Amino acid sequence: MISTDPQDPDDLLSQRAGQRLRDTAAQPTRTYVLHPALKSANARRLPEHGLAEAVALAAALPELDIRGAEVVRLSRTSPATLIGSGKVEDLKTRFKADEIELVLVDGTVSPVQQRNLEKEWGVKLLDRTSLILEIFADRARTREGVLQVELAALSYQRTRLVRAWTHLERQRGGFGFVGGPGETQLEADRRAIDDQVIRLKRQLDKVVKTRELHRASRRKVPFPLVALVGYTNAGKSTLFNRMTGAEVLAKDMLFATLDPTMRGITLPAPDGGAGRKIIASDTVGFISDLPTQLVAAFRATLEEVLEADLILHVRDISHPETAEQAQDVAEILTSLGVKPAVPVLEVWNKLDLVDPAARAALALGATGRDRVFPVSALTGEGVPTLLDAISLVFDEAKTDQTLILPFAEGRKRAWLHQEGVVMAEVEAEDGYHLTLRWTARQEKRFRDL
Template sequence: MFDRQKKGDRAVLVLPHARGEGDAARRAGEFTELAKSAGAEVLGVISARVEDPNPRYYIGTGKADEVAEAARALEADLVLVDHVLTPVQERNLEKHLGIRVVDRAGLILDIFAQRARSHEGKLEVELAQLKHLATRLVRGWTHLDAQRGGAIGNRGPGETQLETDRRLLGERVKMLTKRLEKVQVQRGQQRRSRLRNTVPRVALVGYTNAGKSTLFNALTSGGVYAADQLFATLDPTVRKLEDLSCGPAVLADTVGFIRELPHDLVAAFRATLAEARDADLLLHVSDAADEERERLHRVVDKVLEEIDAGEVPQLQVMNKIDLAGAEPRIERDGTGKPVRVWLSAATGAGLGLLRQALGELLGGERVQSALQLPLSAGRLHARLKAAGAISGETVDEHGWQLRIDAPRSVIAPLSGGDPTETRLLRQLLAVAE
């Protein structure tokens, strides 16, 4: 037994991998960046081949001894393991090493806790942390183990403390869940308002550190924090996207994805991920200079499927062409539809091509035209207004002069069966064609 230190960031990294794992070097570099993003000072890195996970430590006993020796020699106070450990494995490793052990999920949760800025983001992170902690609660009370022995009079206090802690944790989870539900209702109302206004919705998705926030700022002057680090942006940010041939759109920046993202975290960040799920188009941002971009692209697609956003249309954005030595261009499929844009968000090269592609993809089915409505067509005017299809209007003794800007799918069903309204809408749709 040992007293767990609450502080300390001098870390030894343990990198489990299987035989023949092709991306071991990439995973090692990514985990090192994760550790540094959390504020850890990386003292050493130990690779551990794991073909059949040890149920006690996950890594083998010999490798656990090697880690213990390295931690003592380097005077480390923390071991970070690049794998999701079971509570038992984490607790056993801590006892064997005599210092804190944090697995991959715990490390990512810690980074999220540091980076969350909005009230909603902080609630989501704390909720995910508490759910992660619930199964590991016992390890925080190792100083009470002696009181849980078999001696008369010493059986109760440790168990009582644990039960009290579990009850308090459960109450906190319920309270956070209720608070988060209220915040999500408010965000849902904002999202529904955008839906009613029929403004096209675009969401940026991609592997963390692909340059999504830099691209977001370049397109919208949104002022979102952007840095060359993992998970620089956590909280969803929505801004208006102007200067498109199809009219204005709404652009949302979302949290970066990463392999083996903790399930509790995916579940907690429903509001952020909902921006991707409810979008009309996803801008899937990739690092053009990354040799493994295709594999990372598949990682993002897998997460999108997990949040029911796998069927949302995508436009792939190959960012950082200034580092890849590529030229800005648009790639199209056999029908001429844009499928990939090469650009640099940092230098601005290719941003005009991206706006062009967005205008083509979002404006193909959009109605933008003038409409003259007589005063007798008040019900149709009300329906057009409720649908958010009117971008401007004037009225005189002859009726309304409207400027219509809305998807064709919104305009077509608004006649309500009235012959005059049906004729007016048919005229509008014919002019738009």
């Protein structure tokens, strides 16, 4: 059970031992969600949308009973308690009246702030990273997934160790009164975590080698790899099931998919028969402020995206912040090192949730953009057109060409990068020297710019 006593040594021990904080009692844990919002911050998103996402994250854990949620607007953050003393006291009264056991703060909370708030409120507190780690730990099914989550959790917990155990400092080191103080409990905890991290990394290295062997085997087979990426709950698994006939778990829930799944697909041919065969890969969803520990731990899984011959960027086009979500995905793909030459098709999913007037506007917006495909993975609308486009990407022959582009042709250079056809680029006195790999269709469009 999640302890409500911030000084409970058993709770501290469980954190240091890398055990997940999980409520095993029959009754769900009464939970309250807070979304801190700095008034001076130039955030891309509305605080209300951030709060809604935080509540959806909390709802992904069935053992949490969400009793309330609110945006806490801050003029500045308090180093000791994150939020002001008046708000801390107000929330304390509310939490006591509602018998709240767990508070989720949708943001970064320092170890000192966490300790002070837990002591003041008499509850357990988790920040955004802790919550996402909890969800990942709850969902991981394969051995690789479990190892990755455990590694991410230990890496995170190591940064949360605070000097709360000074009374457990060990006996003086050395002999007599000459030696200095011995190893503190804090140092012992760090050493234990470091040892466990090394052990997990060794086990994951074996997984990486096995996965690389699988990739090497796939390279020998002339089947292109198509990776589905996108924000969490964008409908990737539903689209994956629709395309492949698989039965991957697909729920209206954040992070329903953690473990990657691959299936073969035979694309339709223009004459209605069987066409090219490809391999589709369903991947873990991205999210804003994705913990760096998770990105590092799941890199072996996400490397499937780096190996892809084509990326389908699945967007929930019905979401009010779909553009912001798309930007988050693009930033994560860039941080992973996705090659600019890999073509990307945008899949505007969940058309079934868009009202008719907005749907007409979406169709108009997609017109003339040969890399945008409005679909409904749930009903199948638009999916045949998408499959035809995927087939066309691999059917078109590509040629290598060197091009010198004057510095004044910035718009054309931007278009080439957007199309992902630039293999190399060097700046010289007479302009940009570009090495391109493109199709005849792309070359024609470029000449028409």
